[in-house]
Amino acid sequence: MSKVFILSVFFCFISLSHAKDSEIDLELGEEINEVCAGCHGEYGEGGKQGEYPRLAGLPAEYIAQQIKLFKEEKRKNIPMRPYANDRELPEEDIPSIAAFLSQIKLISQMPKFDENMSAYEKLLIAKKVFNIPRAEGEIDFGEKSYNRECKSCHGKKGMGKKNSDMPQLTGQYTEYMLKQLKQIAKGEREHDDDADFFAEMKTEEIQAIMAYLSVMDD
Ligand code: HEC
Numbered sequence: 001m002s003k004v005f006i007l008s009v010f011f012c013f014i015s016l017s018h019a020k021d022s023e024i025d026l027e028l029g030e031e032i033n034e035v036c037a038g039c040h041g042e043y044g045e046g047g048k049q050g051e052y053p054r055l056a057g058l059p060a061e062y063i064a065q066q067i068k069l070f071k072e073e074k075r076k077n078i079p080m081r082p083y084a085n086d087r088e089l090p091e092e093d094i095p096s097i098a099a100f101l102s103q104i105k106l107i108s109q110m111p112k113f114d115e116n117m118s119a120y121e122k123l124l125i126a127k128k129v130f131n132i133p134r135a136e137g138e139i140d141f142g143e144k145s146y147n148r149e150c151k152s153c154h155g156k157k158g159m160g161k162k163n164s165d166m167p168q169l170t171g172q173y174t175e176y177m178l179k180q181l182k183q184i185a186k187g188e189r190e191h192d193d194d195a196d197f198f199a200e201m202k203t204e205e206i207q208a209i210m211a212y213l214s215v216m217d218d
């Protein structure tokens with residue numbers, strides 16, 4: 001047997017076992033989510049006016065990357081610490097919980113109900129209705145600023161980019177984002193080496209962007 005053959009069998013084995021490690025199991029994701037739901041809500045809708053961010057619909061890559069940052073304590077957060085450690089959430093389970101949260105679709109308006117629907121069915125739908133209240137700030141100024149400074153990464157409608165680490169901002173709690181932007185400005189959280197940019201941005205401009213984003217999901 002040639003060395004090349006042995007080596008390629010060896011690498012093939014490595015890549016197969018790697019593929020198995022990152023297999024996505026949505027049922028496992030749903031099971032893990034029972035723990036996360038304690039803070040982030042049953043449908044990943046977050047809570048307490050954004051003390052707990054929305055996770056539903058964020059790109060799976062972004063969710064997985066943030067969990068890793070919490071694990072390595074590169075993103076420091078006391079409430080998340082016990083849930084991101086290797087015992088509670090082993091590395092190989094991350095793709096499953098990330099995929100589960102990412103595929104949850106929240107709706108921003110109450111739909112017209114079918115007359116034949118039971119009260120319970122209506123309740124289940126109503127639980128997924130989620131709309132960010134209008135944030136203070138000047139919408140037109142926010143729109144211009146957003147399109148100039150943020151759109152290239154966070155997308156035309158603030159919906160982020162699928163299969164990327166660019167999170168959606170539309171539909172995320174205003175208070176949560178303001179808190180993140182403060183951490184970014186202080187260099188406590190990474191954002192594309194943009195700490196100085198956010199530190200220099202005027203409060204009214206940030207607030208205007210928040211106002212614009214808060215009406216994008218109406
Ligand atoms: C005890 C409450 C609590 C529990 C339980 C919890 N989290 Fe969190 N999580 C938080 C808080 C608080 C934040 C916001 C951190 C911040 O302000 O920077 C957060 C942030 C996150 C973020 C970052 C979101 C973003 O938009 O950047 C992800 C991803 C996340 N949590 C995933 C999970 C997963 C997956 C689980 C279950 C395994 C979980 N969390 C369980 C409290 C919790």
Ligand code: HEC
Nearest residue numbers: 149150152153154165166167172177180181190191192209
């Ligand atoms: C060059 C690309 C890029 C640009 C431009 C950009 N962002 Fe981001 N943004 C990112 C990435 C990537 C992340 C995820 C950061 C990380 O790795 O933790 C992020 C994260 C965020 C978060 C945290 C979201 C969360 O769920 O925790 C907020 C808030 C945010 N950006 C706001 C803005 C605003 C407002 C602007 C415009 C003024 C902007 N960004 C411009 C790439 C960008």
